[in-house]
Amino acid sequence: MGWKILLPQEIMEEGEQLLRDAGHTLIKGRGFESEDVKADFEEYQPDAIIVRITKMTREVLKANPNLKCLVRHGAGYDTVDLETCREMGVQTLYAPVANSTSVAETALLLMFEMSRNVTVLHKTWVDDFYKAKLKVRKNTLNGKTLGLIGCGNIGSRVAKRALALEMNVLAYDPYKPAKDFPDGVEVVRDIDRIFNESDYVSLHAPSTSVTKGMITMDRLKQMKDTAFLINTARGALVDEDALYEACRDGIIAGAGIDALKQEPVDPKNPLLTLDNVIMYPHIGGNTTEAAHRASYFAAMGVNECYEGKNPTWPIPQIDYETAPTYDDVKKPNTKPAGMFDF
Structure with missing residues (x-):
């Protein structure tokens, strides 16, 4: 039967088409502010969300106990309360190479x-x-x-x-x-x-x-x-x-x-x-080409979760305080040209 998927902001057509072809129902959100998404969560109880700039706080997430999958439309995920997602059993994905x-x-x-x-x-x-x-x-x-x-x-x-x-x-x-x-x-x-x-x-x-x-x-x-x-x-x-x-x-x-x-x-x-x-107004990843890739990868991630597959790009669960570090080094093979090298 497919999932109900909330889109607080539009994604590119190829992403939407992938989801529609897989039998999912797309819900166009009323807005991308946190209170908008909270209201949509309360009304529709979607199974998944593809989120671009909305801050996904504990309060917002708890408004939808039916949520199964959250995908960040891009590489950053510091706006998502990952601890609450883990507590709720929500799979969290992102699109790290898209932009x-x-x-x-x-x-x-x-x-x-x-x-x-x-x-x-x-x-x-x-x-x-x-x-x-x-x-x-x-x-x-x-x-x-x-x-x-x-x-x-x-x-x-x-x-x-x-x-x-x-x-x-x-x-x-x-x-x-x-x-x-x-x-x-x-x-x-x-x-x-x-x-x-x-x-x-x-x-x-x-x-x-x-x-x-x-x-x-x-x-x-x-x-x-x-x-x-x-x-x-x-x-x-x-x-x-x-x-x-x-x-x-x-x-x-x-x-x-x-x-x-x-x-x-x-x-x-x-x-x-x-x-x-x-x-700049945080536009580094906001090219047309990056948006096409991120939309497709985000949609692919939702469908991977729906089908029970291991998702390609899960958000890494890393404790940077205790993560292993390296002390080996590597020197460059070549010396770049200097100001008097022609």
């Missing part, structure tokens, strides 16, 4: 924009063409050092693209053996090296008890005053007050941000006032 390339491209886009000082250029060039052309700071990525914190699906893609730009790439990920890092990356086990040596520090870690608030003023002070922080991961990783002070006072050169603690952004967020900070 990885899109987020990796966004990290590189922010690096390019910071390297060319585009905010200052936009404000300058019409009124003072020659100042914009000749006086505003502009740099190349070639030969610079990129430090990655986290080298999973997204971080690995950033690494490969940065290597193609002839950057040096350092990567810190204590939960990954050296053999699994991309070739050409220098694996480092001392996180201080990432902050001390990098021209760009790019965050690609989930929000966990270990990583929340990891970017402190002390960490920012470890960075070069010519270096940039890039965050396309989770806003919770960064102390935004410290980041504001560091960018305002020249402790670091600037920041490219696609994830904030509060979303939508508070119009009074002081980071919005700085010319050396570029902020």
Whole structure:
């Protein structure tokens, strides 16, 4: 007979078609705020939900004791109360590779924009063409050092693209053996090296008890005053007050941000006032291509649960406080081009 599946937000047609063809009933939700989903849960008692941006709190989840499967339409799952899901016996899935390339491209886009000082250029060039052309700071990525914190699906893609730009790439990920890092990356086990040596520090870690608030003023002070922080991961990783002070006072050169603690952004967020900070509305994974993949993979996950199969992408149950870590290292095989290598 199929399941009743709640869609608080629309998904792409191929995902809906997969579910309809499998005999499921799709319920278009009244909205994506938590209170909307809670009301739909209470009214329809669906068997499954594909959730995009809704915060799935304990209160919301408990409104539907019939829930069997929850799928995150994307890679992040910090908005889902996984403990309550486990308590209720709800299978939790996600789509970790659907938007990885899109987020990796966004990290590189922010690096390019910071390297060319585009905010200052936009404000300058019409009124003072020659100042914009000749006086505003502009740099190349070639030969610079990129430090990655986290080298999973997204971080690995950033690494490969940065290597193609002839950057040096350092990567810190204590939960990954050296053999699994991309070739050409220098694996480092001392996180201080990432902050001390990098021209760009790019965050690609989930929000966990270990990583929340990891970017402190002390960490920012470890960075070069010519270096940039890039965050396309989770806003919770960064102390935004410290980041504001560091960018305002020249402790670091600037920041490219696609994830904030509060979303939508508070119009009074002081980071919005700085010319050396570029902020996006968390759009790293929101390309058309990523949406097609995420919708299909999410629908596939629901149907796998319905059919009693082992799902392809269950949300990992990891205790990062006790998870095994690695201390082996790997040096890059090649040296990227320097500024005088032609």
